[in-house]
Amino acid sequence: MTREEFVAELRRLHPLAEANPTSxxxxxxxxxxxxxxxxxxxLAGTVGLLGAVLAVGLAAKALGAIWKIGVLLVVFGWRVLRSLWVKFERPEGLPLGSAEAAPLLTLLRAQTRALKAPRVHQVLLTAEFNASAVQVPRLGMLGWTRNYVVVGLPLLQALSPEQAAAVVAHELGHLRGGHGRFGVWIYRVSSTWDQLMSQLEQQGGAAWLQRFTRWYVPRLNAWSHPVRRTDEFEADAAAARLTSAAAMAEALCATVVREQALDTLYWNPLIDRLATEPAPPGNAISGLLPVARTGHLPITEEARALQQALEADPDPFSTHPTLGERLRALGQPGGVPALPTQTAAEAWLGDQLPRLAASLDANWAAERTGFWQERHAELQEQRQRRQTLAERQAAGEELSADDAWALADLTEDHVGADEALPLFQALFTNSTWELAARFAVGRILLSRDDAAGLPLLDEVMSREPNFMGPCLALQEAYYTRAGNREQVRELAAAQLRHADIFDLAAAERASVEVTDQLHEPTVSETLRAELQTRLSRPELGVQAAWLLQKRVQHFPHKPFFVLLVQPAVARRSPEEVTAWVRQVAGSLDMEAEILVVNDNKQWAWLGEKARQTPGAAVYPVA
Known part of the structure; x- marks a missing residue:
């Protein structure tokens, strides 16, 4: 199901849900x-077949046949069970007990009783600006869940106890009993199938089960979408009954403006330190606490951010209603809440707050040390290269096209967009970097809310479809800030269409089939010579190679090639063949898009086609 088909299905289903909810x-x-x-x-079919084979075999006294067929059926049944036995990872975080968070645990017990929700087995504290209730099935698709409530310390430090209590009640509301049980059950089932499909793809689950989940899960999600959206409203209503509608509304509004303030005032400056500090700070979360408590943006910026959230259209791929929809359902106005006199973190964690923050500090730094060090070294090298290029240009040297692009790109990253703008504009006449430079200038202008960037991005999209996704997203963000909702809707629809086409293009370039149209490759002599040079490396062990071009429907201006390679030494196991093909593919590293295939019996039809196609043989050089 494509994205456009999914959205069209939602438009059909939502009126049905509203017209006759029971049906x-x-x-x-x-x-x-x-x-x-x-x-x-x-499972039942497997058991039934096993019983039938046993009965027939006993009647015919064919014990040998019973044994052979029975083993095959048992193996099949085991594979079915093993495919379903997907490990669902528990959420990560610091466990909170009564010694660390007695007020929070007391609140959770009271809310759980009031909502008739299942027992919360563990409460976890994280460094995220978020809260959630997570159910982890201990028996995979068969259920028997373990329930977690996960709360982020930055969120608790940005909200008052009343606001945070409403947030926690909302999350528990997804587990509630009573009249909302059906919505909760559908919420769990949809979430579990989503997790199953994701885990099967990550863990390489059975292909037949993946085919079913790819067909079934999007349709289940579409049909359950109206119910899951309703469940969000009902979770809000449950939280409002336990706390107050005003507290729930304030929490919703506070999360919008406080998270943006934290990003602007704390996280962005911290990330900038990557360029100057060789190791991550050891107090990233402790240092955040005072900013989360008192930091705020100018009132005009907060009001604008809140207004954009209030006016946003629903995301068809999210079951979460917009802020405006949720406030209307609560019967509450939107507004920027005052900073709390006491935060939920202070009230619930008390004198344990510094110790817990220090533990999160250590975890945060440990998880990022490797990346931080590598990125710091890269940024240092980039700064040095930019300095060298700038000095060469200042001395009157005419830089190559690649060096001129590097100078512009590095100047934007390490000096600023204003200084980089004329450097990008100077590349408009360069055939290699023209489109990338026009895209960069259009992006910079739109970030300043300068409409002069719009025609530049339109030109780039018309000439190179690969730029279409980023260009449409930049234009949508510009019109969102400008408050042009109609244009935002048109651009969002265009992004859906492009994403679907991009998926189709990726799918037709992921494999080659006997029904595909393959012909002599249209390649330059330069590309052919480069390919031959790479294939001649002794460590690859390529005996011969043929290159075919596949006729593609999407983005035909970007040719797609199939390279059939014959090894000098035969590989026996499938694992060895796969490893060798990957080695050959990795060694190519060329601009051309090439699928590498091993020349063996499995691809005999492709080998026959390649050997019969004039001009397909590329190695060894004739």
């Missing part, structure tokens, strides 16, 4: 049960 929920039940029915059918 619609029965149909969602059916979709939810279909997934479990598919699993049950596989």
């Amino acid at each position: 619609y929920r029965r149909r969602v039940w059916g979709w939810a049960l279909l997934g479990y029915g598919f699993i049950a059918l596989l």
Whole structure:
């Protein structure tokens, strides 16, 4: 299901859900049960076949046949179970007990009873500006969940106790019992299938099950979307009953403006220290606490950020309603809340707050030390290179096109966009870097809210589709800041169309099939010679190679090639073949898009096609 098809399906389903909620929920039940029915059918069919084979075999006294077929069925059943036995990772964080957060645990117990929610097994503290209730199935798709509440220290330090209590109640509301049980169940089922599909792709699960999940999960998500959105409203309502509608509304508004303030006042300056400090700070979270408590942007900036959030259109791919929708459902106005006199972190963690922050400091630094050191070294090298290039240019030397681009790019990163702008503009007449330079200038101008950047990005998109996604996103952000909602909607729809086309292009370039149209490659002599040079490396062990061009429907101006390679020494195991093909593919590192395939029996049809196509043989040099 493409993105556009998913959005069109949502437009069809939401009116159905509103017109007849009872009937619609029965149909969602059916979709939810279909997934479990598919699993049950596989297992029941396996058991049934095993029983039938046993009965027939005993009657015919064919014990040898029973044994052979029975083993095959048992193996199949085991593979079904093993495919479903996906490990769901528990959330990470510092465990909080009564010694660290007695007030928070007392609040959780009271809210859990009031909501008729299942017991929370563990509360975790993280360094994120977020809170969540997470259910981890201990038996995979069979359930038996362990329940976690995860709270971020930056969020607790930015909210008052009343606001944070509303946030926690909202998260617990997703687990609630009573009349909301159906919405909660659908929420869990959809989330579990989403996790299963993600884990199967990461862990290389069974192909047949992946095919089912890719068909089933998008359709389940579409049908459950109206129910899951309703569940968000009901979780807000449950939180409002336990605390107050005003507290819930203030928490929603505070998270918008406080997170932006933290990014601007704390995280962005901290990230800038990558260029000057060789190791990450050891007090990243402790240092954040005073900023989270008292830091704020100018009132006009906070008001503008809040207004944009209030006027935003719903994201069709998110089950979370917009801020405006949630406030209207609560019957509360939007506004920038005052800074808390006491934060939830101070009230709930008390004198344990410094110690817990120090523990998060250590974890934060340990997780980022390797990346920080590598990035710091890269930035130091970049600064030195920019300085060298700038000195050469100042001395009157005419830089090569690549060096001129590097100077412009590094100047923007290490000096500023104002200084880089004329350097990018000077590349408009360079055939190699023209489009990238026009994109950079358009991006910089739009970041200043200068409409002169719009036609530049339009030109870049018209000439190079690979730039379309970033260009559309930049234009959408510009019109969002300008408050032009109609233009934002048009650009959002255009991004969906482009993303779908991009996916289709990636899919047709991911493999080669016997039905594909393959022909003599149209390549320059320079590219052919470069390919031959790379294939001749002794460590690769390539005996011969043929290059074919696949006819593609999407982005045909970007040719796609298939390289059939014959090894000098035969590899016996599939693992050895795969490793060798990857080695050859990795050694090419060329601008041309090339799929490397091993010349063996599996690809005999491709070998026959390659050997019959004039001009396909590229190595050895004739």
